Amino acid sequence: MGAAAVISLAEVREQKQRAQIRRQLHEQFDQWLDTVEEQVKEPKPTLAQLTQAVWALRQELTGQLTTALIEQRYGTEQEQHHAPCPQCGRQVAARAVVPRKVETLVGEVELARPYFYCVPCRQGFAPLDAALGVAPGRKQFDVQQAAAKLAVEVPYETAQDLLQELSGVGLSTARMHELTNTVAAGLSVLDVTPPRQEILAKIAAVAEGRRWRPIGVLAIDGADLPTRPEAAKGRRPGRKKHRAKRAPWQGEWREAKGFRFYLVEDDRIIHLLSWHQSQDHEELFAALRQVKEVGLIPEDQLRLCVVADGAHWIWQGVQQLFPTAEMILDYYHCAERVHQVATAHYSEQPEQALEWVEATMARLFAGEVAGVIWGLQRLRPASAQATAAIDDLLVYLQNNHARINYRSQRRAGYPLGSGGIESANKFICQVRLKRSGAWWYVANSNHMLALRCAKYNGTFEHVFERYRHKVLEQSQQKNVKK
Numbered sequence: 001m002g003a004a005a006v007i008s009l010a011e012v013r014e015q016k017q018r019a020q021i022r023r024q025l026h027e028q029f030d031q032w033l034d035t036v037e038e039q040v041k042e043p044k045p046t047l048a049q050l051t052q053a054v055w056a057l058r059q060e061l062t063g064q065l066t067t068a069l070i071e072q073r074y075g076t077e078q079e080q081h082h083a084p085c086p087q088c089g090r091q092v093a094a095r096a097v098v099p100r101k102v103e104t105l106v107g108e109v110e111l112a113r114p115y116f117y118c119v120p121c122r123q124g125f126a127p128l129d130a131a132l133g134v135a136p137g138r139k140q141f142d143v144q145q146a147a148a149k150l151a152v153e154v155p156y157e158t159a160q161d162l163l164q165e166l167s168g169v170g171l172s173t174a175r176m177h178e179l180t181n182t183v184a185a186g187l188s189v190l191d192v193t194p195p196r197q198e199i200l201a202k203i204a205a206v207a208e209g210r211r212w213r214p215i216g217v218l219a220i221d222g223a224d225l226p227t228r229p230e231a232a233k234g235r236r237p238g239r240k241k242h243r244a245k246r247a248p249w250q251g252e253w254r255e256a257k258g259f260r261f262y263l264v265e266d267d268r269i270i271h272l273l274s275w276h277q278s279q280d281h282e283e284l285f286a287a288l289r290q291v292k293e294v295g296l297i298p299e300d301q302l303r304l305c306v307v308a309d310g311a312h313w314i315w316q317g318v319q320q321l322f323p324t325a326e327m328i329l330d331y332y333h334c335a336e337r338v339h340q341v342a343t344a345h346y347s348e349q350p351e352q353a354l355e356w357v358e359a360t361m362a363r364l365f366a367g368e369v370a371g372v373i374w375g376l377q378r379l380r381p382a383s384a385q386a387t388a389a390i391d392d393l394l395v396y397l398q399n400n401h402a403r404i405n406y407r408s409q410r411r412a413g414y415p416l417g418s419g420g421i422e423s424a425n426k427f428i429c430q431v432r433l434k435r436s437g438a439w440w441y442v443a444n445s446n447h448m449l450a451l452r453c454a455k456y457n458g459t460f461e462h463v464f465e466r467y468r469h470k471v472l473e474q475s476q477q478k479n480v481k482k
């Protein structure tokens, strides 16, 4: 009986508090409306004039609303008189209510919460901050996420402008720069790949109603990125174009190597996962091995093929990891090589050059590699340049003999070209990283690439969550260590 009475008393108190907060909110809303109305002088404003006034003041309202909601849910915590020290567990008395203002996408939110200080541990703490998952510093995680998302798409200066314009929250380019690097720090291929179930579902959707297992493609390729040496450190990002003229360092083009898995359904490409980094081939294959080992690519459910150019290291690595996959020498890379010979050898006779290219490609398409090699060996080179081109092509065809079976590969439904990786290269690497005047530190370019892969793979939110957890964990540990 007594206990029931206590509960109902607490309930009554809570209801009273709720009603009070509501009243307070209604009053605030009235005031806000007054302000909006004051702003709109015209008796018959246009829609644009009205929305402009509301837009300019919206965060005042939504920020206050959020503050009230916190008060409503955390009334007990806000009136807390004692709290255990996170380090020694001693009960500590509240010092005072310290208001803390934080910036969110819905405006400034005021956290009025008691502050505690454990003297023996020399540690200050605010339990409400931990309960709410408040980010250290002023800019909250929603702002950070929006900023990171923008910075992954467009240059930092543009990202800053867009964020300011669209959300009303400012964040310096230096802070954005630091943010993307922190979010991406330590990301590995498995952090940015979608979960296995998602990949399996995509495969199942393509397989449905078909006699054959779907074709899965692994394409490997590189793209050149503008990088700068570590020695260039100390210069602020931005305005590189002008500084570069006087800069003592020289930009360098480095290859970002990457791979992409995708499905081919009729003429459509269905993306599974991508991973691109400025890395050597051992690192690339280490990442590929990780993907294989966790079973992200169910080889028993696919007809797997590998499409790549003639680079020896690619085929060597692929052979070890996916020995049963169909190996396809990229048709277009191959055609380019053939064209080079034609240009060098038939430089004066463009018609003959074209004829020769067509005949050679037709024979290669039919799988007559030996015949083409035989013919090449009997060409009488017209120049030293032609000799070199012919020798190159001979080596190339001899090395890739087993991977040129275009007609039967096409009949089996395999793609002959690695257009799938070229578009990924363009989207992941070039669109954001290849911009006039931008030279990247390798570590930063890898961070950006990892985030762009995450975006492309549909795992950006997941990556940001990982970052959020890490920051909150660190801030708590920091509190404990102090």
Ligand SMILES: [Zn+2]
Binding pocket: 085, 086, 087, 088, 089, 090, 118, 119, 120, 121, 122, 123
């Ligand atoms: Zn303590």
